[in-house]
Amino acid sequence: MITFSGVTKQYPDGTTAVDGLDLEIDAESFTVFVGPSGCGKTTSMRMINRMITPTAGTITVDGRDIARTDAVKLRLGIGYVIQSAGLLPHRTVVDNVATVPVLRGDSRRNARKAALTVLERVGLDPALASRYPGQLSGGQQQRVGVARALAADPPILLMDEPFSAVDPVVREDLQAEMQRLQAEMRKTIVFVTHDIDEAVKLGDRVAVFGPGGRLQQYDAPDTVLSAPATDFVASFVGRDRGYRGLSFRSADQVPLHTIRTASEKELPGLRLEQGEWVLVVTDSGRPRGWIDVTGVEGARAGRPVSECTAAGGSLFTPGSDLRQALDAAISSPSGIGVAVDADGAVSGGILGSEVIAKLAEQRAAEDRARGEHHFTAQPATPDGQ
16 A cells, blocks of 8 residues: 655745645555646656655555655665656667566576566567667557566556557557556556546546645546546546546446448449448458448449448447447447447447437436436437427
């Protein structure tokens, strides 16, 4: 457990970066510090490994005051990942990852062996071990940074906006990788970000910092979204916090409907009315996109399938959450969200109106459990009645 007790950091010019922070971080939990620039989130994290010294208050790790612990020994027991990986450009990937084990006294041979193991654990091909950081993509560099932090198997991992310098697709992959690693390794992770979506996606608990370095709220992510503790938190989370909150609601009971599909070779023979859509699938049943009457005419004229179909929007996996389900429906040109199975093959379609109906049903059940009454709007039928 990491405990902040009355921790303040004030600089000589009078700037208060952190103001009276009281916070307990459970062992083996994933805690996210989030807030705007200058709110004290990174300063708070960097005080854990004594890269910054508090002006007042105490920080303990498993009951031990870190101010009474040798700073070098403390840091060797804490993994640290920063933005853009912070790799040593003159060292190979394997030697970058082996840095901390060598500093702790392991032989270079054993350290490299451990480094190769952890490279595979973070999803990197061991063939990259002999390359230099400059020969890797941004996402690969960031994975090497995570591998280096994990190489000595520290119980605590500090991560300072590690994914903010990579593109959105790579960032999503890295977030998923961190979730997998945490489920497998159960570290005490303190993760800093300015992105509320990243915070609620990754964190077991979220600490929202505000102006003047004051902690505004420390709660489970769904509570931060559904019950902001202050006006600042409500503003920071944003007006679409209700939509974000759908991530914490199960879509298990949203009904799946049969979708009309067609393979590429069937397209010229399709007969569609104006406003009708058909989902084009591969031979293995994976979605390629939606096609309407105009697209079919293009297919008959010999145009490539990619030019005849409209992008299908996001995909939905049954058993996930209502946010994914609703996004699949509203991002689809046909208005029908595409559900896929574990192999990526089409398993059915979902309607946005039924996702909203499921949300209303869940909220009504919650209200009944609390002894409250809640009005539930019924979705309109297709003919508007």
